[in-house]
Amino acid sequence: MVIPVNLIGTFRLGELLVLALYPFYMKQILKALRNREVLAIVGLGVLWFISQGLSDLYNSTTMKNSLRGMGSIFLTMTTFLFFCGLYSRNPSQHLGTLLGACAGGVLSAGLLYRFEGNNPGYAQNIWDFYVSGWAHPAFALFAFLFYRSHPWLVFPIGIAYGLVANMYGGRSDGLVVLISTLFLFYLWLQLTHSRGDLRYSMRSGLMLCALLLVPLFLLYVIYAQSGALGKAAKMQIDLAKNPYNPVEVLLLARNESVIALDAIYEKPILGHGSWANPGHLRRLYLLKMREIYGASAPKKLVQDILPVHSVLLGAWVFGGLAGFVFWVYVIFRTFYLSNQLLLTGSIGMTAIAVVYVPYFCWHVLFSPNAFARFSWPMSMAFMIFSVAFFHRSANDTKR
Structure with a gap:
């Protein structure tokens, strides 16, 4: 469920719950940081955060947009660390998280139908707006x-x-x-x-x-x-x-990937800054849409951000090369960890990994940043500590 906060952007109920529970899991979180996988991801996340700050300074990004962009990275990493602490002892707690995600998806769909049920855009995409969140x-x-x-x-x-x-x-x-x-x-x-x-x-x-x-x-x-x-x-x-x-x-x-590549070509090192929305790139995007769709192309863009429909490319467009490097590393480690889990994990945990990996691959390449904030942290933490758990169990058996 999304809760609007006018100062910075939007929070979800789950994010607020994570922040409220943080003090109670601080010991487990600090312990989780001893894991090399966690430490490497957090280190690259810090570099991404710094790069975003430098990009905002270089592009003279407004304070509100800078807080939104840097806050999104901060929430992504803090949520990831929270789930690392939660799963560090027992990764099977991910099952409770999935159950909570189902309940949250049902609640969100019900509220969306209650308050936005007449929206024709939602009616034409029933699955995306009302079903996939819990299904x-x-x-x-x-x-x-x-x-x-x-x-x-x-x-x-x-x-x-x-x-x-x-x-x-x-x-x-x-x-x-x-x-x-x-x-x-x-x-x-x-x-x-x-x-x-x-x-x-x-x-x-x-x-x-x-x-x-x-x-x-x-x-x-x-x-x-x-x-x-x-x-x-x-x-x-x-x-x-x-x-x-x-x-x-x-x-x-x-088709948003076309404009993303143009934006990256313009500023490949530091990017365009948080919530960038340069007018010349918007006009170029609309021109390219007219070349593709003709008369049915959109006449204007209603978003207050350049429409980059990709976690991977979006991190580069808005936060610079460091954001792209972060997600390339995450992709590589996801495949490595899934391979380890398939070889050493239980059948049930293997099934979750097989369900997650194609989902991850699609969304990190072709979905907006919401995936990075709301879905990736808990799944990545699960993969890391499931592999650590089964490796630890195998070592204990050999003793």
Whole structure:
């Protein structure tokens, strides 16, 4: 649930709760900082924060916008540290966090419908605004509970989730769950035979998932052209010169990346500052949209920030190169930790990791900064301390 605060920006109820609980977990947080993974991420986060401050000074950013930008980084890192402290003893507490995320998503959807139910934009994207906030953590919980004992319940639920999400506007959410489900199915086939060669199995499984994306993409094009996936999907496919070119279709869906690259080219070291909204880049963006969409292109931008729909590129555009380096490092460590967890973790924890990784990959590349503040901290902390827990357990067993 979002609570507006006029001075800086917006907080979520969960963030306020984290800040209120901080004094009670300070000892665990300080202990968590001894973990090298945590220390490295926090160190790069500090560099990102400093770079954002220098960028704001260089670009003469207003005090309000500077507080919003630097405050967002500060909240991201403090929330990450809180969950590190929470999970340092027992990473399975992440299950309670997922349950809380489900409850918060349901509450947020109910309030949104109560106060904004007549908004046509919400009605056209039912899944994104009313469902995905609680459905994705619910699927992660479901996979944890049933993947070990009843895997055949997980596979049809995952496929149904992906199909229904696509029908009601949640194309990216449906795609990442379908990928997770395919990989869970492949891992289950391997686990029924042997776990000893799982490293090879994971690599071949990733290749298999990549190959299966080809027929899935072809099906997406066919159904989008028919209008079965909604007006937005049909318009994007119709505008594509070659609808069977996945790169072109992706750029039409996430056209903000074009203006992000222009912004980075202008100021590659320090970026444009917090909440940057330069007029010449806005005009350039609208011009490029007219070249793509013609008469249906937007006539103006209502956002008070340059529309960069990417955590990775947004960190570079607004905070400079240090922000980009931070997220590149996070991407690398996420894959490393997920690999370690798949090799050494329990079946249930493995299921959560498999559900999370495609979700992470999509959102860090193609979603706005809200993902970094509200979803990434708890999941990254879970990955770090799950791996640490199972490594510690393995070492204790050898003694």
